[in-house]
Amino acid sequence: MGDKAEKRESFHIADPGKAARSASGIPIVPVFDGYRAFAIAGVVVLHLLILSGVVTTSDSGPLARLVWGTVGHAVDILFVVSGFVVFLPTVAKHGRFGGVTSYAIRRAARLLPAYWAVLLITYLLIALTTVSPDIATPSFRDLGLHLAGLQVPAGIFLSDISTGFGVNPPLWTLSAEIGFYVVLPFVAAVYFRHPLAGLAAAALLTVGWNWSFEHLNRFDTAFGLDLTDAEMFRQALNSTLQFPSWAYSFALGMTGAWAYVKYREKAATPRGRTVVNRLLAFALAGFAVFAFLAGNYAGDAEVNLVAQFSRFSPEIALGYSGFLALCMVMLALRPGRIQRPFAARRVRALGDISYGIYLSHMVIAFYLGAAFSPPRDGSPRALAIWTLAVVPAAVLYGYLSARFLEQPIRRWARKYGTGRELRRSGNP
Secondary structure, eight states, rough: OOHHHHHHHOOOOOOHHHHHHHHHHOOOOHHHHHHHHHHHHHHHHHHHHHHTTTTOOTTOOOHHHHHHHTTTGGHHHHHHHHHHHHHHHHHHHTTTTOOOHHHHHHHHHHHHHHHHHHHHHHHHHHHHSSTTSSSSOOOOOHHHHHHHHHHHHHTTSSOOOOOGGOOOOOGHHHHHHHHHHHHHHHHHHHHHHHHHHHHHHHHHHHHHHHHHHHHHHHHHHHHHHOHHHHHHHHHHHHTTTTTHHHHHHHHHHHHHHHHHHHHHHHHTTTTHHHHHHHHHHHHHHHHHHHHHHHHHHHHHHHSSSOOGGGGSSSHHHHHHHHHHHHHHHHHHHSSSSGGGHHHHHHHHHHHTHHHHHHHHHHHHHHHHHHOOOOOSSSSSHHHHHHHHHHHHHHHHHHHIIIIIIHHHHHHHHHHHHHHHHHHHTTOO
């Protein structure tokens, strides 16, 4: 029995941040690990459905509308989770953000090494293989922009840059995450004091940003920019990938963290449980309505659109993300069996390796597709083949990345950052 336990422990992925957070009095919210796992699974399912031809970006049938209204927005969950988890320590410490340098080291260790590893692998695959002659070896400019996480912001000015070197488009989310990490230290203390006003400001930013690019033709006329229709469409598409388009989702996570800490003790009382149950039911009903509206928005489009384009509707941008975040926070406040799908140990373990899964799955899919040409006829068989080809390899990569790259670097970063803070405070 002891040998088996030791063997299991040797394969365990331990998050180096959780123990330190718990020791500092920062709440550990298990369902948010599960949310991350489900979000990554949703992104992978979306891409498998598209790769296998089960759903295409021009579909307008019931299945396509269901997909665009649900897993098509899975990245929204990731951004809410980021806002919640990264802001939670500030809330737990009553508005004290802590050292910016140690924070930057921890966030960089969390995000960049695994990201850079995938970039390097992708770069080498492009440079050393001819499996896809349509993909050119990235220039040093493109490589530098990707390493800095600036490929998406640069896309506003550069029309010839492809996210993920044209092989791994999901890497666009890294630019949004970096944007949030950079902004947070400047707003954390004020946001803690005024979380509802901060949420309203983020909502205005997201709606204003989306409106500006949806009506780019007005600016073109007013300022004589002489943009072609193709360029205005490209800018509109690019705008949905920028941090301001998702500022409201990050802010929902931040306000959710504030609400969780403020009301979790009250939520444990009989009256509190009743309120939480009612709010959860309200949130689920609202989310169902806006998922339907978002799916229809994408399905009724006259051109091939991705799900993010539904965010050009202010009502959908605010309602969909708002009800989604409310569901997530109320579920976190409602302990018991209802949390099990998200708080189960295996689901949380998947969440611990999900970053590598997210980073690698499209690279795996791209090269498997180019080398072996799996079917794309939209049949269940095609979906099964793509799933069996991509998912096990991505999960294995996620595990190896977490165990041998992400976790060791994160442990070092946390130890180094903590030591730096102690030295600054004058403690030994």
